[in-house]
Amino acid sequence: MFSFAMLAVLVSMIMALTRALMGPSVYDRILAVNTFGTASILFIAVLGFLTDRPEFLDIALVYALINFIGTIAVLKFFKYGSLGYSDKDGEEEEA
Amino acid sequence: MLLVVGFALVLIRDLFAVAMLTGIYSLLSACFFMLQDAVDVAFTEAAVGAGITTILFLATMSQVGRTERKPKNKPWFAIGLCSLVAALLVYASFDMPDYGDPLAPVHQHVAPRYTETSPNEVGPPNMVTSVLASYRGYDTLGETGVVFTAGVGVLLLLGPGLRRRYRRDLPAPKDGKKHAE
Structure with missing residues (x-):
């Protein structure tokens, strides 16, 4: 069953990759990268269960955090054109 | 992929x-x-x-x-050279020992000594730590020096400009709109 799940994850990875390659608009590509990150999280989790090492799940969780922060940062950058200043009080932020 | x-x-x-x-x-x-x-x-x-x-x-x-602008030159020579080197590397990789082979030369040289004596000689239970911090201590010190120098260089290059810009326009420069489609 886990190998079937792995196959499904790989197929979804390929689909996200084609969207990132073709994607006419910018948002298609951002969404494709986000989806690809999610697919790689699932890949790591399923890989952990496939090889009897369920502690990979923790690593997958940290990947989820990185993916989330990365997507937020890209979107914020895309909206404001910079990361160093927030738009109200000029407070410095770190990506 | x-x-x-x-x-x-x-x-x-x-x-x-x-x-x-x-x-x-x-x-x-x-x-x-x-x-x-x-x-x-x-x-x-x-x-x-x-x-x-x-x-x-x-x-x-x-x-x-x-x-990106379209490049004017056609880098056929560079492509050929890269392909040649890649082919050579692939050819050389046939001679390498199997992946994870315990008899590979890299596992025969100093690794057994590290695994046997590092708990007594150095102390930390993590063997990678003892190799990095003790057996290859000078190497690690050099690496840290390189990273530190790079950080200081980047700060020296960027620091004054960033501070000036920060003082000049505290509200965010809103030039991000022109990227939207």
Whole structure:
């Protein structure tokens, strides 16, 4: 069953990759990268269960955090054109 | 899949797509490292490659514009040279020992001594730590020096300009709108 799940994850990875390659608009590509990150999280989790090492799940969780922060940062950058200043009080932020 | 992304990276001229694709490339190679049990390497690759580098590319892109000019020269010689070297490397890799082979020369040289004596000689239960901090202490010190120098150099180059700009216009420069489609 886990190998079937792995196959499904790989197929979804390929689909996200084609969207990132073709994607006419910018948002298609951002969404494709986000989806690809999610697919790689699932890949790591399923890989952990496939090889009897369920502690990979923790690593997958940290990947989820990185993916989330990365997507937020890209979107914020895309909206404001910079990361160093927030738009109200000029407070410095770190990506 | 790595090959497809690599070729697309070279061929696509829209730099935003390229920045996104580099993120996908590092996620892919992180998965690849995971398959080879190098969890820490995979983690670094995902954090640096997919997280920070994408943002840095976007920051650079906001300064230099979104599209790449078509190159005028045709680099056939460079392509041929790269293919030749790649073919040589693949040919050389046939001589390498199998992956994870315990009899490979790299596992015969000093590794047995480290694994046997490092708990008594150095102390820490983690063998990688004792190799990095004690057996290769000078190497690690040199690496730390290199990283420190690089950080100081970057700060010296960027620091004064950043501070000046920070003082001059505290409200954010809203030039991000021109990138929206």
